[in-house]
Amino acid sequence: MPKVKSEKKSREHTARVKQGVCFNTQVGQHILKNPLVVKTMLEKAALRPTDTVLEIGPGTGNMTVKILENVKKVVACEIDPRLAAELQKRVQGTPMQRKLQLMVGDVLKVEQLPFFDICVANLPYQISSPIVFKLLLHRPFFRCAVLMFQREFAHRLVAKPGDKLYCRLSVNTQLLARVDLLMKVGKNNFKPPPKVESNVVRIEPKNPPPAINFTEWDGLVRIGFLRKNKTLGAAFKNNSVLEMLEKNYRIHCSLTNETLPEDFSLKDMINELLQKNGFSDKRARTMDMDDFLALLHLFNSNGIHFA
Incomplete structure (x- = not known):
């Protein structure tokens, strides 16, 4: 054969x-x-x-x-x-x-x-x-x-x-x-x-393109789809994700002259934002573009960045 x-x-x-x-x-x-x-x-x-x-x-x-x-x-x-x-x-x-x-x-x-x-x-x-x-x-x-x-x-x-x-x-x-x-x-x-x-x-x-930073957008979407069947609450407990976001958050605070309290926890802050705004139990596989745009705006307006 x-x-x-x-x-x-x-x-x-x-x-x-x-x-x-x-x-x-x-x-x-x-x-x-x-x-x-x-x-x-x-x-x-x-x-x-x-x-x-x-x-x-x-x-x-x-x-x-x-x-x-x-x-x-x-x-x-x-x-x-x-x-x-x-x-x-x-x-x-x-x-x-x-x-x-x-x-x-x-x-x-x-x-x-x-x-x-x-x-x-x-x-x-x-x-x-x-x-x-x-x-x-x-x-x-x-x-x-x-x-x-x-x-x-x-x-x-x-x-x-x-x-x-x-x-x-x-x-x-x-x-x-x-x-x-x-x-x-x-x-x-x-x-x-x-x-x-x-x-x-x-x-x-699309011309003109949507007025958002694509690198930020892709950073958020990438985290959401790392495990697309997981809830966002679980996705944002990933250690490497938190490490990257905390580094970005501390840069943001230094640029805006904000002082962080000693007991500050970005993990707790993200968890609270997701829960208060109804995102904690959402899954990327069911989220549409408006959901991702709203989530990106929520994070960015609270000093959390993905780029």
Whole structure:
């Protein structure tokens, strides 16, 4: 039996080499081969002739060439120099060549993304979460992003309080953007097929963004979802959480020239705030955005900070 598996893997490898590129699935190289899926993604992006489009993970350029036909410029970020060379070769000597800007390297390590109006991407799934936040915290604002994700990840983005998949990712994304599931995409639309099903998602940043400090917000939400089934009263008894908050609180007091009594206990102070304001028995998995905003305001107005 192991021999059969080995022979199958060998045949698949040979077939990919014959095609000119050996795809590395460990870094998420699953090339979207269905032109109808590409066409639908670009229709949902509502591209304009004046647009600059950011494409992350263009691969061999099946989607890139279609985008180039409809826009002013494409900035394509590709981590694999072999695939970048394939894409360069594909447009060489055509009118599309001057409209393509290739960035070879890890997009997550780029300090500041270049300007773009729209982002369209069939993403390597292992970088889904950091890419979402890199995009949502990018300035100036872009119109929208149409992105391919693993299906479960896509459902986490749109999950509501009480849903099984509701998590920190859900709350943070929905704070900063409107998110819509557009279409399901089966495994066989990719070469080689991934092990999971996929979904195309449209993300539209809220402009202007909510007037809160995102680092503070994320610090609070992170604590809430450390154990999302625990009550907030229990979550804020965690020693490492209390240690971090006490350090911040003492900095706040020194900046505002407040003197703390010798028997001061931040643990008691937090417990009292949570109980008096009806938060002690709440659980993060059932809290909506307004609940988290009210809790952040309660803590901040009492000198408790998360950044």
